Amino acid sequence: MHDGSAGSQVPSNPQQICKLPNCGQKFSQLGNLRTHERRHAGIKPFKCSTCEKRFTQRGNVRAHEMTHKGLKPYHCKLEGCGKDFSQLGNLKVGSKLKLTSNKVQFVRGC
Numbered sequence: 001m002h003d004g005s006a007g008s009q010v011p012s013n014p015q016q017i018c019k020l021p022n023c024g025q026k027f028s029q030l031g032n033l034r035t036h037e038r039r040h041a042g043i044k045p046f047k048c049s050t051c052e053k054r055f056t057q058r059g060n061v062r063a064h065e066m067t068h069k070g071l072k073p074y075h076c077k078l079e080g081c082g083k084d085f086s087q088l089g090n091l092k093v094g095s096k097l098k099l100t101s102n103k104v105q106f107v108r109g110c
Contacts, residue, residue, distance in 0.1 A: 063087050
């Protein structure tokens with residue numbers, strides 16, 4: 001595993017490759033490789049301030065913390081649905097997305 005020191009620079013090669021055995025996944029950004037390596041190592045440095053559940057990415061803990069606050073900013077726009085969700089991904093689960101002329105449309109209920 002890489003040392004992740006603060007002074008590390010992005011190599012001149014635009015492809016960052018995981019060097020762990022049986023992986024070899026490629027990334028365009030060094031930060032994404034670092035997050036990937038944390039997953040391999042089981043390192044979860046970001047902790048929920050309410051339940052202390054841990055995450056590999058800061059954005060994931062922020063999204064999780066919304067569940068404790070009862071915030072549900074994502075609303076299903078399908079007629080007759082009316083469901084609200086705390087995370088965008090949960091809105092998409094169970095809904096088939098259709099891409100037409102660069103717009104996302106829900107074609108089945110959540």
